[in-house]
Amino acid sequence: MREKGLLNRPNRRYHVGLAILITHLSWILGGACSLSAQLATDPTPIPKQCAMLSTGSSDDTIARDLASLAAPQPEAKTEEVLRRLGGTCDTRAVQAMIARLGVESLPIRLAAIDGLGRLGGQESADALVELLWSDPGSQIRLALIPAMTAFPSSKLRGLVRDLIAVNNTQKTDTPEKAHVKGVAMLTLNQLTDTSHNRKAILAQFELENSGIPAIQPTVAASMRGLTKTHHGVRELIGILKVHNTPLVRKWAVTWLGKLRAEEAREPLQNTAVNDLNSEVRAAAEAALRELN
Numbered sequence: 001m002r003e004k005g006l007l008n009r010p011n012r013r014y015h016v017g018l019a020i021l022i023t024h025l026s027w028i029l030g031g032a033c034s035l036s037a038q039l040a041t042d043p044t045p046i047p048k049q050c051a052m053l054s055t056g057s058s059d060d061t062i063a064r065d066l067a068s069l070a071a072p073q074p075e076a077k078t079e080e081v082l083r084r085l086g087g088t089c090d091t092r093a094v095q096a097m098i099a100r101l102g103v104e105s106l107p108i109r110l111a112a113i114d115g116l117g118r119l120g121g122q123e124s125a126d127a128l129v130e131l132l133w134s135d136p137g138s139q140i141r142l143a144l145i146p147a148m149t150a151f152p153s154s155k156l157r158g159l160v161r162d163l164i165a166v167n168n169t170q171k172t173d174t175p176e177k178a179h180v181k182g183v184a185m186l187t188l189n190q191l192t193d194t195s196h197n198r199k200a201i202l203a204q205f206e207l208e209n210s211g212i213p214a215i216q217p218t219v220a221a222s223m224r225g226l227t228k229t230h231h232g233v234r235e236l237i238g239i240l241k242v243h244n245t246p247l248v249r250k251w252a253v254t255w256l257g258k259l260r261a262e263e264a265r266e267p268l269q270n271t272a273v274n275d276l277n278s279e280v281r282a283a284a285e286a287a288l289r290e291l292n
Helices: 002-039 061-069 075-085 091-098 106-119 122-134 138-149 154-166 175-188 197-208 213-228 232-242 246-258 262-274 278-291
Strands: none
Touching (some): 061 091, 075 106, 091 106, 106 122, 106 138, 122 138, 122 154, 197 246, 213 232, 232 262
């Protein structure tokens, strides 16, 4: 009996150890999945803006929606009304949106920002620009990115580039801040107008070389998001072709390899042979091996 007990002890230790190992692996794998989901960075869909605004009748459904905003109602109902008014292309909706840009409720503010982006017009544009200057909050800026890029205005899109995607890279010291810059960069790369793209992408180079470890996974996620955009990979190839700084060209070819960008094969082959910098040539050869 004693010998049987002794023989069973290793088995008990084995089973206990196996249970601990399985639990530990579950934590690790669960954490890895959560981290992977957290690091996903995508371009924001740009809303279709009204071609023009008009004013309807004083007794139509829009008037009734506007009247409902003046009465006490649940926050969710106000948000619902604002979302609906944003698609009406009615001038009366603009003031309703602007009046709620400064309220305490974040969902209502976000609905108002989205509504102004869809409605368009100079009054909407001015209100969004003022908000961009006055509120540095990450959630507000994430909402401003698609709302402002929806305007067919190089000035407003330039503000998204300069004040969100590029500005203060040296102060981008948290993943949240880096994420906002990444979303702005990717969203700009969805536009037919590509004049803002390369400057926004190069801001990611600055972030990657900032020496701040906390933001590096977020920067990498933003760069991986270039494959989800209309122009991102082509713009990265353009940076490789024209940039004067070897360190930037090396960075560009490295990322083209990581992205396995087949359309970059010919430029990478040319770089591997003809670039004046040996490190850039070596990086291009390594990127070509990634493609293969």
